[in-house]
Amino acid sequence: PRDASAAARRPGAGVLDVLPGLRAGELAGLRVATLHGRLPPDEKEETMTRFAAGELDVLVATTVIEVGVDVPNATVMVVMDADRFGVSQLHQLRGRVGRGGAPGWCLLYTDAQEGSPAWERLAAVAATSDGAELARLDLAQRREGDVLGAAQSGGRRSLRLLELLKDEELIRSARGEASALVGADPQLAAHPALAAALAATLDETAAAYLEKG
Structure with a gap:
């Protein structure tokens, strides 16, 4: 129905939808509060303060808790x-959990079929807490985007013949060669053909982005 669909799209609506069932079922008898982006800032602050102080047992929250929340207990x-x-x-x-002296547990609930891409992705996340390894996994799935510009979306790729993960060693080697070449001849005066190719490849926006480091 149109009304239900509209409600489901409201920020925090999902949290409010599941809360009654949780309070009557799995979380019965516990001190429960909600946290989502539609709450006024002072109410969110009060809820987090009560949770950190041990006055609440469970938060039913949206991803508003993704960053900046430090509750050791x-x-x-x-x-x-x-x-x-x-x-x-x-x-x-x-x-967000396990930040104090006690171990933390994060349970990933999914209806994805075992062996599906979604299942395999969650299994990979569950198998490691190494941020660098997970960043590589993220890169493999979302692609590298426009590495020569400021665009962050993975939809547009500026690399045509290379892939960052598959050709990592080749890219490292080429970077070393390029750094040595530019270090010896910053203006590429001795390599006019290369200078012309670079000028044709890099537009003004990409060049400015590269100069900023």
């Missing part, structure tokens, strides 16, 4: 529909 997180989240986001979310 938070030890368990359940991520519902975990297959809908990206690798980096899941890594950020699970970093």
Whole structure:
């Protein structure tokens, strides 16, 4: 129905939809509060303060808790529909628990079929907490985007014959050669053909981005 569809798209609507069932079922008898982006800032602050002080047992929250939340006594997180989240986001979310002396547990709940791409992605996230390894996994799935410009979306690729992960060693070698060449001849005066090719390849925006480092 149109009304239900509209409600489901409202920020925080999903949290409010599942809360009654949780309070009557799995979380019965516990002190439960909600946290989502539609709450006024002072109410969000009050809720987090109560949770950190041990006055609340459970937060039913959206990804508003993804960053900037440091509650040492938070030890368990359940991520519902975990297959809908990206690798980096899941890594950020699970970093909200286990920040104190007690071990933390993050449970990734999904209806994805075992062996499906979504299942394999979650299995890879569950298998490691190494941020660098997860970043490589994220890169493999989302692609590298426009590495010669400022665009962050992975939809547009500026590399045509290379892939960052598959050709990593070749790219490292080429970077070393290029650095040595530019170090000896910054203007590429001795290599006019190369200078012309670079001028034709890099537009003004990409060149300015590269100069900024």
